[in-house]
Amino acid sequence: MVKYKEDFQEKEYKELAVINLSDFSADEYESTRLLFAKESKFITSAVDRTGYPILNLKEIAFAGRSNVGKSSLINSITGVTGLARVSNTPGRTQMINFFSQDSKFLLVDLPGFGYAKASKDLIKKWKALTYKYLQGRKELETVFFLIDSRHGIKEIDENAMDILDSAAVSYQIVLTKFDKITKGSSIELLESINNRIIKRAAARPGILITSSKNKIGINLLKTLIYRIVNT
Numbered sequence: 688m689v690k691y692k693e694d695f696q697e698k699e700y701k702e703l704a705v706i707n708l709s710d711f712s713a714d715e716y717e718s719t720r721l722l723f724a725k726e727s728k729f730i731t732s733a734v735d736r737t738g739y740p741i742l743n744l745k746e747i748a749f750a751g752r753s754n755v756g757k758s759s760l761i762n763s764i765t766g767v768t769g770l771a772r773v774s775n776t777p778g779r780t781q782m783i784n785f786f787s788q789d790s791k792f793l794l795v796d797l798p799g800f801g802y803a804k805a806s807k808d809l810i811k812k813w814k815a816l817t818y819k820y821l822q823g824r825k826e827l828e829t830v831f832f833l834i835d836s837r838h839g840i841k842e843i844d845e846n847a848m849d850i851l852d853s854a855a856v857s858y859q860i861v862l863t864k865f866d867k868i869t870k871g872s873s874i875e876l877l878e879s880i881n882n883r884i885i886k887r888a889a890a891r892p893g894i895l896i897t898s899s900k901n902k903i904g905i906n907l908l909k910t911l912i913y914r915i916v917n918t
Contacts, residue, residue, distance in 0.1 A: 749761060828857070
């Protein structure tokens with residue numbers, strides 16, 4: 688596979704609205720480094736609203752299809768191996784998991800959706816839990832909506848984005864597992880995603896490219912999180 692640069696400042700990526708090094712200041716990068724050098728810890732898991740933490744801290748949530756790489760991405764962001772549970776079995780995460788970063792804000796791992804082998808009742812519970820959180824959590828600042836680079840946006844992703852749009856919940860498209868596709872495929876993928884999200888009311892501008900395996904885009908993602916929670 689093609690090796691990608693961390694900054695994504697090549698002309699073709701800039702034209703396709705890929706978030707890159709020049710989108711942030713040196714001060715933001717340094718402040719981000721200091722923030723994420725501090726303690727990351729698990730707070731709690733919840734199966735309904737009564738279990739949500741009451742800390743009055745801003746929250747950044749991660750959503751996406753089962754096996755899209757949410758837990759791996761959270762581990763890469765915090766630098767703590769195993770902080771968020773990683774499983775090769777899609778659908779293993781069935782609760783909303785809350786993690787604190789330096790007691791400044793919370794990272795929230797939402798249950799994956801779209802696991803075909805799960806029972807209908809379980810899928811219904813996952814959806815109800817996730818959507819209630821998205822639509823009613825005042826602490827929620829932004830959802831990082833993860834898309835597997837190998838598969839692009841599917842109908843089930845579109846359905847989830849419809850709910851985010853209708854609930855007026857801001858979300859940022861994040862591509863995961865970008866190391867697994869070729870550069871030619873990546874251009875086609877980015878063009879397709881741009882065409883799909885350009886008219887979506889709640890979608891934030893730009894696309895984040897990441898790979899937890901090769902640490903592609905992780906610093907860019909952390910710096911965007913820093914900017915959001917400090918705005």
